[in-house]
Each structure stands twice: as structure tokens, then as C-alpha cells.
Amino acid sequence: MPQIVNVHDAKTHLSRLIDQAHAGEEIILAKAGKPYARLMPLDKPTRPRTPGRLKGMVVDPGFFEPLAEEEIREWEGE
Secondary structure: OOEEEEHHHHHHOHHHHHHHHHOOOOEEEEEOOEEEEEEOOOOOOOOOOOOOOOOOOOOOHHHHOOOOHHHHHHHOOO
């Protein structure tokens, strides 16, 4: 069962709560007794990142071209 901590108390004990989350505990932050946010550990990467592992891969030159006006409007939700 996750530990429920008031936001005011969490500010006071943030370092301890972060250590608990890092150890695998899930902590619920509450405002006025109501759940508000969750403090939990991050997923650990499955393998370490390797610099340069994509070296030599070619990107399509069109990747660097500006987007068409219509495509920009779609991205902006217009």
C-alpha cells in the first residue's frame, strides 16, 4: 500500500521521500487529504546507452527541409 503524505510534510521531508521512492516505494502526495500526485521510482534502463551506436546511419535529406504550411497547421491543431 502506498504511503500518503501531505504536500506540506513532503516539502519538509523531500530528501527522505526521494530516497524511499528510489528504493522502490510508491508515495502519494495529497492536498487537503485528497490524492494529488505520485512519487515513484523511474524505470531503470534495460541496458546502458552506447555513444555512437548509430554512427554511419544516413538520414533522408528531406528530413532537414522545412515543413509545408499545411503540415505546420496540422501540427498546431488549426
